[in-house]
Amino acid sequence: MLFNYLKIAYRSLLKFKFISFINISGLAIGFTCCLLIVTYIINEISYDRSNPDAERIYRVTRDFHSDKGVMQLRLASVAPPFGPLIKNDYPDIENMTRMLNMGDVTVKYGDKMFSESATIAADENFVSFFDVNVISGDAEKGLTEPNSVMLSEELAKKYFGPEDPMNKMLQLDGRLSMRVTGVFKGMPLNSHLHPRMLLSFSTLKNPDVYGEENLRTNWGNNAFMTYVKLPANYPAGNIEKQFPAFLDKHMANEYGGGRPSLYTTIHLEKLTDIHLRSHRDDEMEAPGDIRRVYIFAAIALFILLIACINYMNLATARSVLRAKEIGIRKVSGATRAELMSQFLTESVLITLIALVISLLLTWITLPLMSKLAGVPLNSAVLINPSVIGSIVLIPIVVGLIAGVYPAVFMSSFQPVKTLKGFLKIGSGSATFRQGLVVLQFAISIILIISTAIVFQQLNYMKNTDLGYERSQVITMDYQGKLNESWESFRQRLLQNPGIAEVGRSSRIPTGRLLDSQGAGTIEGDSVKQSPADLKVLAADDKFVPTYKIQMVAGRNFSKEFGMDSSAFILNEAGMKAMGWNNPADVVGKTMVYGGVRGNVIGVTKDYHFESMHQSIVPLIMIKGTEANNNYRRISVRITGDDVQSTVNYISKTYTSFVPDQPFQYTFLDERYQRLYESEQKQGNIFGTFSGIAIFIACLGLFGLSAFAITQRMKEIGVRKVLGASVSSIVGLLSKDFLKLVAIAALIAFPVAWFVMHNWLQDFAYRVTIGWWIFIAAGVIAAIIAVATISIQAVKAALSNPVKSLKSE
Numbered sequence: 001m002l003f004n005y006l007k008i009a010y011r012s013l014l015k016f017k018f019i020s021f022i023n024i025s026g027l028a029i030g031f032t033c034c035l036l037i038v039t040y041i042i043n044e045i046s047y048d049r050s051n052p053d054a055e056r057i058y059r060v061t062r063d064f065h066s067d068k069g070v071m072q073l074r075l076a077s078v079a080p081p082f083g084p085l086i087k088n089d090y091p092d093i094e095n096m097t098r099m100l101n102m103g104d105v106t107v108k109y110g111d112k113m114f115s116e117s118a119t120i121a122a123d124e125n126f127v128s129f130f131d132v133n134v135i136s137g138d139a140e141k142g143l144t145e146p147n148s149v150m151l152s153e154e155l156a157k158k159y160f161g162p163e164d165p166m167n168k169m170l171q172l173d174g175r176l177s178m179r180v181t182g183v184f185k186g187m188p189l190n191s192h193l194h195p196r197m198l199l200s201f202s203t204l205k206n207p208d209v210y211g212e213e214n215l216r217t218n219w220g221n222n223a224f225m226t227y228v229k230l231p232a233n234y235p236a237g238n239i240e241k242q243f244p245a246f247l248d249k250h251m252a253n254e255y256g257g258g259r260p261s262l263y264t265t266i267h268l269e270k271l272t273d274i275h276l277r278s279h280r281d282d283e284m285e286a287p288g289d290i291r292r293v294y295i296f297a298a299i300a301l302f303i304l305l306i307a308c309i310n311y312m313n314l315a316t317a318r319s320v321l322r323a324k325e326i327g328i329r330k331v332s333g334a335t336r337a338e339l340m341s342q343f344l345t346e347s348v349l350i351t352l353i354a355l356v357i358s359l360l361l362t363w364i365t366l367p368l369m370s371k372l373a374g375v376p377l378n379s380a381v382l383i384n385p386s387v388i389g390s391i392v393l394i395p396i397v398v399g400l401i402a403g404v405y406p407a408v409f410m411s412s413f414q415p416v417k418t419l420k421g422f423l424k425i426g427s428g429s430a431t432f433r434q435g436l437v438v439l440q441f442a443i444s445i446i447l448i449i450s451t452a453i454v455f456q457q458l459n460y461m462k463n464t465d466l467g468y469e470r471s472q473v474i475t476m477d478y479q480g481k482l483n484e485s486w487e488s489f490r491q492r493l494l495q496n497p498g499i500a501e502v503g504r505s506s507r508i509p510t511g512r513l514l515d516s517q518g519a520g521t522i523e524g525d526s527v528k529q530s531p532a533d534l535k536v537l538a539a540d541d542k543f544v545p546t547y548k549i550q551m552v553a554g555r556n557f558s559k560e561f562g563m564d565s566s567a568f569i570l571n572e573a574g575m576k577a578m579g580w581n582n583p584a585d586v587v588g589k590t591m592v593y594g595g596v597r598g599n600v601i602g603v604t605k606d607y608h609f610e611s612m613h614q615s616i617v618p619l620i621m622i623k624g625t626e627a628n629n630n631y632r633r634i635s636v637r638i639t640g641d642d643v644q645s646t647v648n649y650i651s652k653t654y655t656s657f658v659p660d661q662p663f664q665y666t667f668l669d670e671r672y673q674r675l676y677e678s679e680q681k682q683g684n685i686f687g688t689f690s691g692i693a694i695f696i697a698c699l700g701l702f703g704l705s706a707f708a709i710t711q712r713m714k715e716i717g718v719r720k721v722l723g724a725s726v727s728s729i730v731g732l733l734s735k736d737f738l739k740l741v742a743i744a745a746l747i748a749f750p751v752a753w754f755v756m757h758n759w760l761q762d763f764a765y766r767v768t769i770g771w772w773i774f775i776a777a778g779v780i781a782a783i784i785a786v787a788t789i790s791i792q793a794v795k796a797a798l799s800n801p802v803k804s805l806k807s808e
Contacts, residue, residue, distance in 0.1 A: 019314050022703040024354050026696045030307030031358030031394065033692055035382065036369045037300040039362075042381045044288050047190045047275035051131050053229060056094075057271040058236055060086065060226040061280060064264050072533045073514065076280040078266065079219045083226040085250055090239050095229040097122070097129040098201065100210075101284055104477060105197075106661050108171040109159050115662045116155070118196040121204050127184070129227065130193070136166060137182025148200040150182035155196050172199075174660050175208065189376055192274045192285060219254050225284070228268070236268045243267070281512055291759075292682060299686075302443045303693045308401060309436045310700030311347070344400060351395040359391075372688060374681045434740055437704070440697040441744035441781055442751075447690035448777040449752035450759075453769060454683040457760065460767045461676055467607025468509060468547040473668040474636045474650065475508050479658050483626035489657045490542075498639050498646035503542035504631040506624060509609050510671040513537065513617055517594030519578065527592050532577035534570075534593065535617050537609075538624035538631065544569075544604070546635045553583035554602030557623045566598035569621040572606045577618035593620055608765075611675040615764040635668075698788045701737070705789045709733055709796045716796050729797040734789045741785045745778035752777075 048054055060082060064073040080098065087096040099122040107114045124143040127134060127150070134142065135153065142150050149170060156165045168180045178199065187194055204210040214221070230236060244261035251260040269278060276290040363379055370377040382391070482489055490502045507513065513535035520527040541557040541564075543549075552572065557564045568591065572583070580586045583603040590599055606616045624630030638646050651663045673680075709716075716729055753769060760766040 019703055020350070022699050023311050023314055023350055024357070026307040026310040026699050027351060027354035027398070028357040028361065029692060029696055030304045031355055032361040032365065033303045033689055034300045035358060035362040035391075036365060037296045037689075038387075039366065039377050039379065039381055040369065040373050040375070041293050041297060042384075042387070043190055043375060043377055044276060044293050046381070047288070048192055048271045050188050050190070051271070053131075054271050056230050056232060056234070057129075058228050058230065058268040059271065059274060060228060061267045061269050061278075062222055062264060063267070066263070066531060066533070073516075074280045075222050075514075076269075076274075076278065076282050076284075077223050077225045079222050080215045080224045081217065081219060081250070082266070083224070083228075086226075086228065086246070089246060090242070092231060092234065092239070093228045094231060095125065095129060097126045097227050099123065099126060099195075099225045100201075100204065100223060101225070102199065104664075106173050107159070107197075108174070108660070109168070112159065113660070113662055114158070115664050116197060118194055119199065120195045120197070121199040121201050122195070123201045126198065126201075127182075129229065130187070132187065133185035134182050135185055137180075139182070142182035143198060143200040144202070145179075145181070146200060146202040146205065147176065147178050148181040148203070149178040150184055150198040151180060152186045152196045153183055154186060156180075156183045176203070176206075178203075190275075192271075192283075192287070194285065219251055223282075227271070236270075240268050281514055286678065289678070291762075292678075295682075296685065299447070299689050299693070302447070303689065303696065304398070306440050306443060306693055306696045306700070308398060309440050310696065310703070311350070313433050313436050313700055314703050348395055348400070351398050355391070355395050372681065372684050374677060433704070437701065437737070437740045438744045438747065440700065441741050441785070442748040444690075444694045444697050444784075445745055445748035445777050445781050446752045446755070447686070447693050448780055449748070449773055450756055451683070451686045451690045452773050452777065453756045453760070453767070454679070454686050456767050456773075457763065458676060458679055458683055460765075461612050461679075461763075464608075464612075464765070466509070467605055468549050470509065470547075470668045470672050472638050472640050473547070474638060474647065474665050475668055475671070476634050476636075476650075476654070476663070476665045477661075478504055478631045478634050479661050480629065481658050481661075485657055486626070489653065492653050492657075493636065493650060496646060496649045498641050498643075498649070500637045500639055501542055501546045502637075503544075503546035503635050504540045504624065504633070505543045505635065506536075506538035506630050506632050507609075508633045508635055508668070508671075509547065509607075510611070510668065510675055512610055513619065518592075519620070520592040521578065522590045522592070522597075530578055532574070532579075532618055534574050534577065534620040536594070537619060537621050538628075539621050540624055540631070543621075543635065546637050547607075548637075549607055550605040552603050552605050554587035554600070556602060557621075561601075563599075564601065564623050565625065566596055567601045567623060568593060568598055569602040569604060570600060571604045571616070571619040573616050574618035574620050575603050593622070596622075612763050612765040694784060698784060701785060701788050702791065705733070705737065705792050709792050713796065713799070716799070720797070726794065726797040730790055730793040733793040733796070734786050737785055737789050738782060741782050742778070745774075745781065748777075749774045 051057065059076065060078050062075045062078045062082075063071060064075075065071050080100075083096050083098045087093050099120045102119040102121055104115055104117050105119045107116050122143055123129075124141075126132070126143060127139050132139070134150070136156075137150065142148065149172075151159070151165060159165065159170070160168060165180045165183055170178045170180065172178055181200075184198070186196070204215060205212040230239075243266050247260040247264065247266065251264075252258065254260060255263065274283075274287070276288045276293065278287055279289070362382075366377055366379055381387070486504070493499050493502050506515070515536050516533055517536060519530045519532050519534050521530055522528075539557070541559060544551070544556045554569070557567065557569070561567070570578070570586065575581075575583060575586050578586075578591070580589070586600050586603055588599060588601075590597065592598075604621075608616060609619065610617065622630075636650060647665065650665070654661075654663045712733070716733075719729060719732075752774070756769060760769070
C-alpha cells in the first residue's frame with residue numbers, strides 16, 4: 001500500500017507540474033532559510049561550551065551604583081585582590097584564575113617589530129582552567145616563572161617561521177625581555193576569549209609593570225578578569241548572597257569605614273551566559289545578543305510558516321481537480337483513513353524533495369550567510385546527532401502539519417457528488433484559504449515595517465549631529481617616549497599643509513567613558529560631596545579644537561594660564577548633574593574632583609562621546625599632564641587633501657620620533673562604523689530574509705491566483721463578450737486579493753509597532769516610529785500582490801473568450 005501511495009504521489013507531481021513546482025520551490029527556499037538561521041543560532045548558543053567544565057565556571061563581575069540604587073557602571077572585571085580573597089573565604093570554590101588585558105603591545109624579535117593586540121597576563125593555572133591546547137612546552141609550568149610568555153601557534157609561525165620557538169627571547173614594549181615557554185592552539189572561534197599571547201601573571205609583580213603591592217591592595221583598578229570554578233551542580237547563589245558581607249569585611253577602609261555594599265556589588269556570571277547575556281561595559285570582545293537569536297529564530301519560523309501555508313492553500317485549491325479520483329477510490333472501497341494516508345504521503349514526499357534541494361542550497365549559500373552575519377559559519381555544526389535527527393524529522397513533521405488539513409478536507413468528499421460533477425468547494429474552504437493568505441501577508445508586512453525601521457535607525461545614527469566632527473580625524477596610540485618631545489612632534493606634523501590640528505587625550509570619541517572620581521562643591525570652608533557621577537576625560541588644550549567641540553560658556557584649556565592644570569571643563573550634562581543650570585553662571589565656580597580643588601573654566605555643548613546606545617554621560621575634562629601619564633591617544637585632524645600623502649607624512653614623522661614602535665592608525669569614521677556593526681548586520685539579515693519571505697508569499701499567491709482565475713475562465717469569457725475591458729477584468733480579479741492584503745495590514749500594524757518599539761528601547765537616542773512607515777508598508781504589500789496577480793489576470797483577460805465558452 002505504501003508503494004502504491006508513493007506511485008500515485010509521483011504521478012500527481014507530474015500531472016500538476018505548475019503547482020508542484022511552486023510547492024517544492026517554496027518549501028525548499030523556506031527550509032534553506034531555516035537551516036542557514038539554525039546554523040547561525042547553533043554557533044551563537046555554543047559559545048564557551050567546548051570547555052569540559054563550562055557549566056561550572058563563573059566570572060566575577062562588579063557593579064557600581066549610587067546609594068539610591070541607580071546603576072552607574074557594570075564591569076566584567078574586578079580589582080586584583082578579589083580573586084585570591086574570594087578563593088580564600090569560600091572553600092567550596094575549587095579553583096580561581098585571573099587575567100589582565102595588556103592592550104596593544106610592541107613585540108620585537110631581532111630586527112622584526114610588530115604591534116600585537118589580544119595580549120593578556122594570565123595566572124599560571126589559566127591554561128588548565130580553560131583547557132587550552134598546549135602543543136609545545138609544559139602546560140602546567142609554562143606561566144609559572146616571571147618574564148615567561150606563551151604564544152599562539154599563529155604568532156609563533158609569524159615570529160619564528162619553521163624555527164623552534166622554545167626559549168627564544170622577545171622584547172615587549174622595549175622594556176621587558178620575555179622567554180617563550182610554550183605554544184598553544186588558538187581558542188575556539190566560539191569563545192569569548194581569543195588571546196594570542198599569554199604573559200605569566202607573576203611578571204606583573206615587577207614594580208615597573210604593576211607591582212606586587214598593587215596586586216594585593218589596589219581596589220580601584222577594576223581591570224582584572226576573574227573566574228572561579230564551582231563543584232558540579234553547586235548553586236552559585238549560595239555564594240552570591242554572601243558577597244555583601246564579603247565587601248563590607250574587606251573594603252570598609254576604601255569607603256571611609258562605611259559599608260561598601262551600599263555602593264558596589266559583585267556577582268557570579270555563568271561562563272556560558274557571557275556571549276549572549278552579559279553586555280557589560282568592558283567586555284574584551286564584542287558580544288552577541290540573545291534577543292537577536294530570538295528574532296532570527298522567529299524569522300526562520302515565519303518563513304517556514306509561509307512556505308507551509310503555500311502548500312496548504314494550493315493543495316486545497318486543487319482539490320476540485322482531484323475530485324473524481326477521490327470519488328472512484330471511495331467507490332472502490334477506500335476508507336477515509338486510507339485516503340488521508342495517501343495525501344499525507346504525498347505531502348511528506350514533496351517535503352522530502354524540498355529538503356534535499358534545500359541541503360544543497362544551504363551548502364552553496366552558507367558563505368553568504370557568514371558574510372551577512374559577520375561570523376564564520378561552518379556547515380559542520382549541522383553534522384551533529386541531535387541536529388541530524390531534527391533534519392530527518394523535518395519532512396515528516398512539516399509534511400504532516402502542512403498536509404493534514406488538505407488530507408482531511410479532500411478525504412471528506414462525497415463520492416456520488418464528485419462522480420456526477422456536482423462538487424462545489426464550500427465557502428468554509430475558501431474562507432480558510434483566505435485566512436491563510438491574510439496570515440502570509442501579515443507576516444510579510446511585519447517584516448517590511450521591521451526592516452524599514454531598522455534601516456531608519458541605522459541612518460539616524462550615521463547622520464545625526466554628534467556634537468563633534470568625526471570625519472577626517474586620524475587616531476593613533478600615544479607613546480610615553482613622546483612626553484619630552486611632544487611639542488616638537490606636534491609642530492613637525494603641522495608643517496604639513498594637509499594637517500589642521502593635533503591633540504592628545506586619555507580616551508577618544510567612540511570609546512567608553514569608564515573612569516570616574518568623587519566630585520564635590522565648596523560650601524564655606526568645607527567640601528560637600530556631590531551625588532553626581534562625573535566621568536573623567538584627560539585632554540590637552542588642542543583636543544577641543546581638533547574635534548571642533550562647541551563651547552557654550554567660558555573657554556578651553558590654554559597654555560597661557562598656568563592654573564589650568566587644576567581647572568575643569570564640564571559638558572552640559574555634567575553641569576546639570578552638579579545641580580547647576582546656567583552655563584554662564586557655572587564658569588568661575590570652585591569645585592573638587594578626585595581630591596583636586598579647582599575652578600570651572602568652561603562648559604561644552606553635549607556631544608556623543610559613546611555610542612547612541614548610551615545616554616550622554618555627565619563629563620568633566622581635566623588638563624592631562626605627562627607626569628601623570630594621562631595621555632593614551634593622539635588625534636590628528638587632516639584637511640582631506642591628498643589623504644594618502646598626509647598619512648605617509650604622519651607615519652614618517654611618527655617613526656622618526658618613536659623608532660622602536662610600529663606606526664598604526666585608524667580613521668575615527670571607521671571606529672564609529674564599528675560601533676554599529678551589530679545593528680548593520682542585523683539590518684542586512686532582516687532585509688535579506690524579509691525579501692525571501694515576501695518572495696515565497698508571492699510564489700504562493702501566484703499559484704493560488706492562477707488556480708482561482710482558471711476556475712473563472714467562463715465568467716471572464718462572458719464578461720468579454722458583453723464588452724468588459726481588459727483593465728476592468730484585471731481589477732475584478734485583483735479586488736478580492738487586495739481585500740485580503742488590507743485585512744493583513746490591519747493585523748500587522750499593531751504587532752509591528754509593538755515589536756519595533758521594544759527593539760528601539762535599546763538605544764538611548766532613537767527615531768520616532770512614523771505612521772507613514774505603516775502606510776508605505778501596506779502600499780508596498782498591495783503593489784507586490786497586484787503585480788503578482790496581474791501576471792495571470794492580464795493573461796486571462798487577453799485570452800480568446802470563444803475557447804472558454806465552448807468548453808464545458
